Amino acid sequence: xxxxxxxxxxxxxxxxxxxxxxxxxxxxxxxxxxxxxxxxxxxxxxxxxxxxxxxxxxxxxxxxxxxxxxxxxxxxxxxxxxxxxxxxxxxxxxxxxxxxxxxxxxxxxxxxxxxxxxxxxxxxxxxxxxxxxxxxxxxxxxxxxxxxxxxxxxxxxxxxxxxxxxxxxxxxxxxxxxxxxxxxxxxxxxxxxxxxxxxxxxxxxxxxxxxxxxxxxxxxxxxxxxxxxxxxxxxxxxxxxxxxxxxxxxxxxxxxxxxxxxxxxxxxxxxxxxxxxxxxxxxxxxxxxxxxxxxxxxxxxxxxxxxxxxxxxxxxxxxxxxxxxxxxxxxxxxxxxxxxxxxxxxxxxxxxxxxxxxxxxxxxxxxxxxxxxxxxxxxxxxxxxxxxxxxxxxxxxxxxx
Amino acid sequence: xxxxxxxxxxxxxxxxxxxxxxxxxxxxxxxxxxxxxxxxxxxxxxxxxxxxxxxxxxxxxxxxxxxxxxxxxxxxxxxxxxxxxxxxxxxxxxxxxxxxxxxxxxxxxxxxxxxxxxxxxxxxxxxxxxxxxxxxxxxxxxxxxxxxxxxxxxxxxxxxxxxxx
Numbered sequence: 001x002x003x004x005x006x007x008x009x010x011x012x013x014x015x016x017x018x019x020x021x022x023x024x025x026x027x028x029x030x031x032x033x034x035x036x037x038x039x040x041x042x043x044x045x046x047x048x049x050x051x052x053x054x055x056x057x058x059x060x061x062x063x064x065x066x067x068x069x070x071x072x073x074x075x076x077x078x079x080x081x082x083x084x085x086x087x088x089x090x091x092x093x094x095x096x097x098x099x100x101x102x103x104x105x106x107x108x109x110x111x112x113x114x115x116x117x118x119x120x121x122x123x124x125x126x127x128x129x130x131x132x133x134x135x136x137x138x139x140x141x142x143x144x145x146x147x148x149x150x151x152x153x154x155x156x157x158x159x160x161x162x163x164x165x166x167x168x169x170x171x172x173x174x175x176x177x178x179x180x181x182x183x184x185x186x187x188x189x190x191x192x193x194x195x196x197x198x199x200x201x202x203x204x205x206x207x208x209x210x211x212x213x214x215x216x217x218x219x220x221x222x223x224x225x226x227x228x229x230x231x232x233x234x235x236x237x238x239x240x241x242x243x244x245x246x247x248x249x250x251x252x253x254x255x256x257x258x259x260x261x262x263x264x265x266x267x268x269x270x271x272x273x274x275x276x277x278x279x280x281x282x283x284x285x286x287x288x289x290x291x292x293x294x295x296x297x298x299x300x301x302x303x304x305x306x307x308x309x310x311x312x313x314x315x316x317x318x319x320x321x322x323x324x325x326x327x328x329x330x331x332x333x334x335x336x337x338x339x340x341x342x343x344x345x346x347x348x349x350x351x352x353x354x355x356x357x358x359x360x361x362x363x364x365x366x367x368x369x370x371x372x373x374x375x376x377x378x379x380x381x382x383x384x385x386x387x388x389x390x391x392x393x394x395x396x397x398x399x400x401x
Numbered sequence: 402x403x404x405x406x407x408x409x410x411x412x413x414x415x416x417x418x419x420x421x422x423x424x425x426x427x428x429x430x431x432x433x434x435x436x437x438x439x440x441x442x443x444x445x446x447x448x449x450x451x452x453x454x455x456x457x458x459x460x461x462x463x464x465x466x467x468x469x470x471x472x473x474x475x476x477x478x479x480x481x482x483x484x485x486x487x488x489x490x491x492x493x494x495x496x497x498x499x500x501x502x503x504x505x506x507x508x509x510x511x512x513x514x515x516x517x518x519x520x521x522x523x524x525x526x527x528x529x530x531x532x533x534x535x536x537x538x539x540x541x542x543x544x545x546x547x548x549x550x551x552x553x554x555x556x557x558x559x560x561x562x563x564x565x566x
Contacts, residue, residue: 060555098438225469401546
């Protein structure tokens with residue numbers, strides 16, 4: 001049967017080695033990643049990742065949607081950081097349109113983006129520790145993650161697929177009581193990070209399992225296209241929030257944690273430090289949140305306020321036009337990259353002047369980071385593969401799109 | 402904020418360091434340039450792709466050491482039909498550059514850059530899988546997203562979005 005044609009199988013090179021199939025249903029692969037491992041005893045000789053099990057054709061689907069209809073598709077790509085994807089797409093289209101967002105909209109975007117980073121890193125930390133055998137951390141992390149998801153639900157009505165950002169601003173202003181709740185959470189959060197660190201950072205078992213494991217040198221990391229904490233843990237000091245500031249990140253003070261060891265432990269330390277920095281950014285955003293509009297004054301692109309539609313003819317007309325025909329975008333192309341929790345999330349959007357994007361391509365960090373996995377694992381033990389996968393923090397939805 | 406019109410005249414863009422260095426190195430490799438919305442795009446000639454990319458990576462004034470992305474745009478039914486897009490980033494200089502190569506539909510092949518950047522492995526496989534652009538010299542050019550026995554290349558514009566083929 002044609003549909004039963006096997007997916008590629010690796011042949012062992014000699015008599016000494018055998019091929020072991022790991023995944024796609026393996027709890028430590030965080031989704032559906034299949035790894036073909038050629039092993040000599042317990043040592044990995046060759047590794048070949050096989051992906052595509054979660055390919056949903058989002059890039060193709062976008063070409064049949066209006067620009068504003070693409071936003072809900074973007075948070076299905078990386079389901080652990082939906083706001084980051086929303087933001088990257090909205091920024092790309094805003095760059096095509098030449099649209100400026102008012103300060104309040106930008107600050108709220110930064111605030112929620114950092115909350116998303118906290119959310120994503122908490123899932124990473126919990127599951128990564130669980131893979132290696134530290135179960136308690138998982139329960140602690142998901143306790144705080146639940147708080148973040150409740151905040152998301154408050155602001156957008158959804159816990160995971162938020163779709164809160166719009167081209168030109170936000171869908172709604174922040175609800176009443178949100179800022180108080182966020183303040184309560186974020187003031188207590190650094191002490192929660194201390195709790196995780198107490199469990200792991202100087203834990204001898206954790207250090208034994210992670211120190212010196214899955215080493216990646218800076219040259220290899222760059223040649224293999226890794227970005228984000230994986231690259232920073234190899235000693236390359238780069239963070240797009242600082243280097244190419246977008247949506248008002250230049251107004252915030254934060255440190256970029258860099259380690260030089262290039263192993264699983266270094267990646268762990270980088271991300272835990274990022275949790276603290278994100279909390280500090282949210283606190284700064286709370287302290288200086290400006291008043292004013294949360295979306296741009298662009299009647300042909302941004303939906304009008306509900307109240308205005310009841311009294312103003314133009315608002316009603318613009319609303320009808322945007323909803324039925326979409327808005328047109330001047331021809332051109334942009335590549336907008338932002339720092340997602342995993343690395344460089346880039347949106348390449350091509351417009352041909354109509355109301356639908358001609359091409360939307362997502363440069364997803366998981367896809368590029370996954371290429372570094374064989375380099376990290378070859379010549380090492382099978383047990384380290386689990387630690388290595390956890391340390392690059394891939395999301396297979398992001399990888400396959 | 403109104404958009405500034407795109408600049409497509411090479412002579413007006415000669416003061417951009419990326420283009421100036423490339424022209425100084427080999428003027429015949431550059432097939433065109435565009436500056437639009439703060440982003441510089443350079444069209445390269447296919448025959449000079451590998452030397453030009455190696456130059457961009459190694460040149461001490463440019464240092465485009467990170468290949469961010471490889472993708473493709475299908476301009477069906479016009480010719481040249483495919484445009485393969487490379488996004489480069491220089492980490493030390495904090496600059497970006499987009500390079501493009503135009504390909505005709507009857508000759509949609511170009512040399513693989515896997516010896517310049519190892520990250521081309523997955524990126525080129527994805528473009529091959531979804532667009533059917535063939536990368537010569539790639540050691541493992543097989544489908545990556547779609548199943549092995551899939552027919553056609555889904556991201557092409559003549560491939561339907563929904564329904565049966």
